[in-house]
Amino acid sequence: MKIGFIGLGNMGSVVARNLMKAGHDVTVWNRSPGKADALVAEGAIRAATPAEAAQGDVVQTILADDTALEAVSFGPDGILSAPSKAIHVSHSTISVKLAERLTQAHADHGSVLVSAPVFGRPAAAEAAKLFIAAAGPADALDMCEPVFDAIGQKTFRIGGHPPAANIVKLCGNFMILAAVEALAEAMTLAQKHGVAKATLLEVMTGTLFGSPAYQIYGDIMVRDAFRPAGFAAPLGLKDMNLVSAAATTAWVPMPALSVLRDHLMATVAREGEEIDWSGIAKIIAEDAGA
Template sequence: MEIGIIGLGAMGREIARNLADAGHTVLAWNRSGGQLDGVRIVATPAQALQADMALTMLADDAAIRSVLQGTNLLSLARPGLVHVVSSTISVALAKELVDSHRTAGIGYVAAPVLGRPDVAAKGELNVLAAGAPQALETVRPVLEVISKRIWDMGGEPPAANAAKIACNMMITMAIEAMAEAVVLTEGNGLTRERFFDLILNTLFGSRSYQVYSANITQQHYKPGFKASLGLKDLRLAQAAAEQLGRNLPMLSAVSDQMAEAVKARGGDRDWSVMADYTIRPAGGP
């Protein structure tokens, strides 16, 4: 199959590479150019939309609006195209994309993913897919190449985006929960190594706790997912809650804490750096 890719950031590159390695013809457009073995770089995003299907992995709402909507790009797509958007975007924009794809007469599947670049490199992403059943079946063989599992989020694409935002919100809550637990236990003479050994083997053994407890233990915050992007996603969650007329107090607290960690020059570090901000005494080194 010929597949167009729009966006070759850390995640997009790994997705494109895996699709090429699986024998697909991959045409990719990237705002900042670049090269990738096995992938043909095209000059415009419109060229990527001439493939059998296309997948967009851009950073945020602003990038999606600029590339897809600001240039009326969808009107240039090949008739019959199914377009998969795997970016983490707001629910509001997700609803706009449903309308704009319908107007352009092309298929649309929302398929945000769970997993960091190292997981994408292994082709083991969890894909949260939602859209019309026929469109989903068309792109399923491609999504299977990049995923460990495809999770069916139903027929309404914004549901997948809401699920992704909720998942990221819950990860940040887990990071903050571990940090606050370390404040209590370490302050009373228990090392974080021993405490995390306890919780990982009793109450909380999920991947998020495993990955981020290791970061906290080692005080190692080399970016896998930048704190600035984590803050962006928390703000998407806040916007979604506001649209529902709901106040989510844990979300508000964690968003404020992530904002402080970013403000303290942590924006380019892994989002688990929020734990370091919580654990260190105010004014500490």
């Protein structure tokens, strides 16, 4: 397939590379052009604008936030200014409101939005082991299957309305951070009573909590390996704010969400913006004098 790829950060660059490894023709664009150099050297085509990247069958975006996605979609040289009707596959964690707006804008343009946010840290992306939550018209999802197969281990079809996938992603990120919070509190309690964090993790993941969230983040906490960030705390805070907006719109009380947001803000305030979002474990331990 002819694929345009926009957004070459920690996740985007390895996802684009996996598409190339799978034999797709990939055209890349990034706001900072230098980030495309390595991929171009490996055979990707460099686009001058997002619109130029959207000339093939599919254009994929992995961007940090609503503002970045709005710029590449609605800007004067954005995806929606392109004459072609490439399927826009948005992997970004964005607001439900923007997903609704993009769905309508693509319909007006005669093109299609597929929301396909992913679960997985950079190591999973590099190994093409992401989990993909995808929503959009069935024929568009069918066409995108080779793309999803090249970057992920499993695709979940959420339905025909693209924003549904975005709400699933927000729910998932909330649950991941809630798991980090619970494990960090439990580790701190165990440690204060003389039980090593590694011992608690071995018992918990070997019995009732053997899921990737506890295993991956538990290992990070045991090693205090919060830098370099696989997912930076400010991005986690952005996502929790998106969860809050979605909850407010639907009148859903989420009291645990307030704790997670406060711990993320405290983590950034004390540790800086380059710490992983699981760095909330440091704040929890420090508050307990551990």
